Amino acid sequence: MDKDFVNIYNLIQELSWYFGAHGINGECCGDLSLVEYMALKKINDSENITVQEIGHALNFTKSGASKIIDRLENKGYVTREISSLDGRVCCVNTTAKGAETALEIVHRYSAYVSEMLRTQNTAMVKNIKTVLEILVDSVHRQENLLHGKLPQGGGGMSIFSIDN
Amino acid sequence: MDKDFVNIYNLIQELSWYFGAHGINGECCGDLSLVEYMALKKINDSENITVQEIGHALNFTKSGASKIIDRLENKGYVTREISSLDGRVCCVNTTAKGAETALEIVHRYSAYVSEMLRTQNTAMVKNIKTVLEILVDSVHRQENLLHGKLPQGGGGMSIFSIDN
DNA sequence: GGGCCTTAGTTTCCGGTGTCAACTATTATG
DNA sequence: CATAATAGTTGACACCGGAAACTAAGGCCC
Numbered sequence: 001m002d003k004d005f006v007n008i009y010n011l012i013q014e015l016s017w018y019f020g021a022h023g024i025n026g027e028c029c030g031d032l033s034l035v036e037y038m039a040l041k042k043i044n045d046s047e048n049i050t051v052q053e054i055g056h057a058l059n060f061t062k063s064g065a066s067k068i069i070d071r072l073e074n075k076g077y078v079t080r081e082i083s084s085l086d087g088r089v090c091c092v093n094t095t096a097k098g099a100e101t102a103l104e105i106v107h108r109y110s111a112y113v114s115e116m117l118r119t120q121n122t123a124m125v126k127n128i129k130t131v132l133e134i135l136v137d138s139v140h141r142q143e144n145l146l147h148g149k150l151p152q153g154g155g156g157m158s159i160f161s162i163d164n
Numbered sequence: 165m166d167k168d169f170v171n172i173y174n175l176i177q178e179l180s181w182y183f184g185a186h187g188i189n190g191e192c193c194g195d196l197s198l199v200e201y202m203a204l205k206k207i208n209d210s211e212n213i214t215v216q217e218i219g220h221a222l223n224f225t226k227s228g229a230s231k232i233i234d235r236l237e238n239k240g241y242v243t244r245e246i247s248s249l250d251g252r253v254c255c256v257n258t259t260a261k262g263a264e265t266a267l268e269i270v271h272r273y274s275a276y277v278s279e280m281l282r283t284q285n286t287a288m289v290k291n292i293k294t295v296l297e298i299l300v301d302s303v304h305r306q307e308n309l310l311h312g313k314l315p316q317g318g319g320g321m322s323i324f325s326i327d328n
Numbered sequence: 329g330g331g332c333c334t335t336a337g338t339t340t341c342c343g344g345t346g347t348c349a350a351c352t353a354t355t356a357t358g
Numbered sequence: 359c360a361t362a363a364t365a366g367t368t369g370a371c372a373c374c375g376g377a378a379a380c381t382a383a384g385g386c387c388c
Binding site for chain 3: 225
């Protein structure tokens with residue numbers, strides 16, 4: 001095991017902790033939890049996304065996804081409507097308020113990141129971006145490799161399910 | 165707002181999601197949740213750490229920290245003993261089993277990261293490490309700037325508490 | 329077009345988890 | 359020695375997500 005990868009792993013873990021549910025935030029923005037925010041962002045970036053797709057994207061069961069959307073709907077950030085093509089399917093979309101809130105949160109966090117990296121020069125900022133793109137791409141590729149067909153919402157994926 | 169920082173923020177958020185509680189794992193390793201694992205790692209990296217220090221490090225209240233340690237203790241990963249210097253203070257330490265488990269988890273995740281980055285050359289791996297170090301350092305510095313004295317365990321820190 | 333299977337989503341029940349506030353126990357202060 | 363402060367624990371509570379049962383709609387086959 002190369003020492004570099006141990007370091008990289010530990011650093012990612014630490015960074016993730018700070019940007020995760022218990023890190024800088026806890027509530028993510030006012031009345032949104034991190035999970036709700038991630039769902040909102042996903043819905044905002046899509047058009048007519050279904051409940052299961054949201055669950056799949058965020059590693060929740062359809063039951064969990066349904067409840068997250070309940071909360072977002074109650075808060076007035078998203079709407080549910082039955083698909084005209086298939087009466088079983090729910091099309092979820094953001095309301096104007098939801099889209100605005102998602103944007104505002106992105107701006108706030110981006111400002112935080114900008115402040116955080118204020119001492120870095122332009123070249124390094126570009127480099128940071130590139131490295132993060134590589135990491136995110138790599139994770140996606142790895143995810144896809146591991147991805148068997150999974151029953152409900154694609155949850156339960158674990159590193160440890162490989163060789164346990 | 166520089167577009168780069170928006171990108172960087174979104175990438176960090178996405179990466180964090182994969183390494184967070186709902187990402188690759190959910191259970192972190194067998195019988196450990198991510199929170200428990202983070203606590204175990206913290207305890208393993210320290211000597212005679214107190215309950216409050218753990219809570220502070222992980223952004224939990226002392227009550228929450230106490231219960232996390234309960235769980236770890238019940239699973240046989242850590243021990244609590246009263247400090248010889250101050251009868252109110254608990255010294256928490258890992259058992260041999262706890263230390264071994266922490267190490268094993270690090271190895272597994274590191275192997276995952278190694279696999280994930282297998283197509284990157286050595287220079288890029290070094291670069292990734294450097295960038296992550298900068299990011300983690302920057303977050304720490306920023307955290308310290310924001311850190312006022314907080315009542316219980318330092319919880320509740322929020323980006324949005326600054327100007328809301 | 330009626331019966332059966334499949335699929336999307338919801339709901340109910342339940343266990344896990346973290347916070348708050350109250351409490352115990354110990355130490356510091358004067 | 360009395361009072362205050364501090365470390366940690368506990369109990370009540372609310373929240374959250376999963377499993378499974380359920381509802382409703384579509385697909386299919388004869």
